[in-house]
Amino acid sequence: MNTRELVELAQQLRVDSVRASAAAGSGHPTSSMSAADLMAVLLAHHLRYDFDRPAHPGNDRFVLSKGHASPLLYSAYKAAGAVDDEELLTFRKLGSRLEGHPTPRQLPWVETATGSLGQGLPVGVGIALSGKRLDRTGYRVWVLCGDSELAEGSVWEAAEHAGHEHLDNLTAIVDVNRLGQRGPTRHGHDLDAYARRFQAFGWHTVEVDGHDVDAVDRAYGEAISTKGQPTAILARTLKGKGVADVEDREGLHGKPLKNADDAIAELGGVRDIRVEVHEPPAARMLHAVRTGHLELPRFEKGEEVATRNAFGQALAALGTGRGDVVALDGEVGDSTRAEFFAKEHPDRYFECYIAEQQMVAAAVGLAARGWVPYASTFAAFLTRAYDFVRMASISGSGINLVGSHAGVAIGQDGPSQMGLEDLAMMRAVHGSTVLYPCDANQTAHLVAEMAGLEGVRYLRTSRGESPVIYGPDEEFPIGGSKVLRASDQDRMTIVAAGVTVPEALAAADSLDREGVKVRVIDLYSVKPVDRLTLRQAAEETGCLVTVEDHHEEGGLGDAVLDAFGDGRPVPRLVRLAVRTMPGSGSPDEQLHAAGIDAESIAAAGKLLVEEAVVR
């Protein structure tokens, strides 16, 4: 396209953004209008993408990090012939795939859900890593960012990672329109301020007038030709560009234009320009899954093995069995045991240093490219990335997260290192799976099973050694549980998981010696939960004790009650959990202080069978 045609295309994108938002009665047209020229030039001249074959391995990848500018994205889809005008005007309506903020669940061209700012670039880094280190089909990754979102630390985690990895297949296009939601940004139109920051992190930068299509064209060319560094294009733009009523004005974020018809006229009216987007180069997937033989580690009953060790060994074995498995570390691989994978599969290991947001974002990016990522750190530190986990669930991203050092059982390090909210956090994520194994063989099997699930999967591992209680050939289906003690005289059921399973067994033995038979359930699948077994136990034993190394809210106890939230009779129960703020102490001291050791379980159980109120 020549200059005039590019300008016309940009005006069409603006008009369509105004039209879509007007039809919806909501949306962010002004944030779309600032970036219309940037989008037009990219679409017409630089993006290599086959909209009919979004899975084409040679396709460039585009991420709209400023997800609220969705009208611009959908207008671009229309210009590329991927959606028609009628669909464009369904924007933000119930059932439309053109949602308020883009998600990939119905739109195959969307790489990742955006709308929580500062996430597009980190995920783009993950895709670029995939392109550079794994896929190697030569695609480029283009991320359109807003300027406000550069205040998010996650952007600088991404900048650091991309700079360090020399991701020259990655371009950040920053739409510096100087206005955030509630007013001016910190740096306004000071492009140099942003350039200095990106340069410090090892990026090449280009400053450009974002409304000069020829200059933008040259900037993209410069990004493509820059080797050894990612490029940030810092584009000076005006929010609401092209409509005098709204251009560069505050107080208009996220609002449809008041006089849409006038605005459309001012922008030159409705057009129907169709862009021929460049085809991607021929490419084949280099990472076709090598499905080798999966030989999980085997542990003998009675051995003492930490579940984190079993995780590391199983992950390394899974990496051997499956060529599509990759691992990511938050600079604690020696503790989580992800380093076992690193030693065997260094080519598929991504060290993310202490940057949990970037670690999870990279996992989402890798999953978007078909890889099966396992990202691990301390359970406590996954809280750092909760917004990314939440957004991953909106993307329907198939990521595996593994949190080690769960609970008070870690001992001396104290509460900052104890995952005590992780079960609550992960259970509340839509469509998630939450697993908490108690022994090494169970861990190994669950690590392998996670790979095949939908959505966000979470596995919780423990620091200390624990006895192997299952044989290596036992099966552990997701949504299942194990009944470890049962008789027809059981007067109560103890439901435990992870480190509380051995405690529950000891408590059961102790109660047995006092003549009280109790059932013990190992609820390794915290979500989905084994409703049938829990209901049966409730019916047969009358009451339950749940015991967990987690705060009392949102964890195992709540998961158990999920089996009884449909109107059926609910058993009496006592919930044992960590109700105080732990300090330092040995693991045994911690379990005792929290009231979740065998002695505490037995005491609570006894009161319960005597029908006393316990708390």
Added chain:
Amino acid sequence: MNTRELVELAQQLRVDSVRASAAAGSGHPTSSMSAADLMAVLLAHHLRYDFDRPAHPGNDRFVLSKGHASPLLYSAYKAAGAVDDEELLTFRKLGSRLEGHPTPRQLPWVETATGSLGQGLPVGVGIALSGKRLDRTGYRVWVLCGDSELAEGSVWEAAEHAGHEHLDNLTAIVDVNRLGQRGPTRHGHDLDAYARRFQAFGWHTVEVDGHDVDAVDRAYGEAISTKGQPTAILARTLKGKGVADVEDREGLHGKPLKNADDAIAELGGVRDIRVEVHEPPAARMLHAVRTGHLELPRFEKGEEVATRNAFGQALAALGTGRGDVVALDGEVGDSTRAEFFAKEHPDRYFECYIAEQQMVAAAVGLAARGWVPYASTFAAFLTRAYDFVRMASISGSGINLVGSHAGVAIGQDGPSQMGLEDLAMMRAVHGSTVLYPCDANQTAHLVAEMAGLEGVRYLRTSRGESPVIYGPDEEFPIGGSKVLRASDQDRMTIVAAGVTVPEALAAADSLDREGVKVRVIDLYSVKPVDRLTLRQAAEETGCLVTVEDHHEEGGLGDAVLDAFGDGRPVPRLVRLAVRTMPGSGSPDEQLHAAGIDAESIAAAGKLLVEEAVVR
């Protein structure tokens, strides 16, 4: 102290770090040894601090961001005479106040709990903001950081905030010992790499040999004399400095020295040097609380008012009534309505831009200085700061967090903007209070009551307008609830909160028309929960329906069951919550699609009273 004395003091700090870790059998001596000279010079020459009067308004503030180097901190306390040698050797033992990672709960000299990396500097920025803009007693804030933790984006949120605010009362001391937990950092000993980054964010930087006490002394002097900019001192150090066996060696992170006695001998043996720390200058608190008259906004029954609006108005009124209330915004103050406070009290308003981690950290810092912070953003985006909220609870920090735009009720914007995990996340925080008002008067009262609570407080507000159902003089105690419908023929209780309260009332009216009397409880205090009222309702009506605009895990339904976890009989119940991934649509469409509107409640309730299983 002269050079030799400083060197001796540093060696004492090393020896004591080795001894404390040896006595504990765990801990991080090598991470302490690298920073011993930095600490010695600071303590002896530059820190102005009265250990007998930690609340002295003129005291400098020291934050150990690399919290795992706690042996160094406690050794410094010993050198300053604040703890004795006997206590030093209780390190990491059950009941000792010298925990694995420092917390302020028993140690009055600790400003904030650390141990999750990348949090000390952001909290330090909050304290420095307090010093610069509010307290104005001239204190300096010194933050000792590790080099690994500079990979955390939160550090760059802090750098951006401090640079932009010209916090020349803040010094970051970076112990660049080149080794993280599992191996070398990204930049090793490349001090320039860090300097470039800090400079780009507007900081003054000093590069120094961190083991040359005179050079370190000069660096601190330069930091103090630098005006208009915060200073980062980038100190080249060796992990394990001083003991050949461990110095600059990998694989020794977080491990006591194997041959402690030999190491102590190599370091010159045990010393008992006592440092006379400089007294703080005379200062008085300028921010003595002006307790004016609190005049909350009043709303008339039947008005339609969004609870976010009521929050903004109440916060502004609270700011007038209490001089110690401050507000922080994540660049969405026009949406959360925090801007109402900004207009009336701009001197106590902190714009944090889109950097939720820094926003919460700044709140923690301000709370540490005695202010009562209210930090607000969309409920969904508080997930970004979960690790900071978790650590705030360990600090026992009295912060108020307010999340707007909760749930599917926001409508068209879609799931990225919907807080659907916030109740689970906030409930799982130890010692937290979780509030979810349904009308404007209730909101106003709760905003005021939050200020006086202990620990982390969370208030959830809604985007859309809702009817005022309570009079302006009604009281809403924390831990209470409101019974909105009751009779002695109630066959069921609907428990709702926030946007589901009007739906519950409509469902009750509809069931009433069908001859089914139901009780309705407004459970505005989600945590602590009103156990007595719930138990009474269960006894009197037999069964419950809970209905919430939140995912099914960890929210209102689980909170209700918290009343029945002590062995008492549990009522049959049906839990209505958001079980699908919402898309775009109008607020009414969203409530209906999620099955939490009046029609859905009535349908579920009818089945429940008929003793059917509902799900």
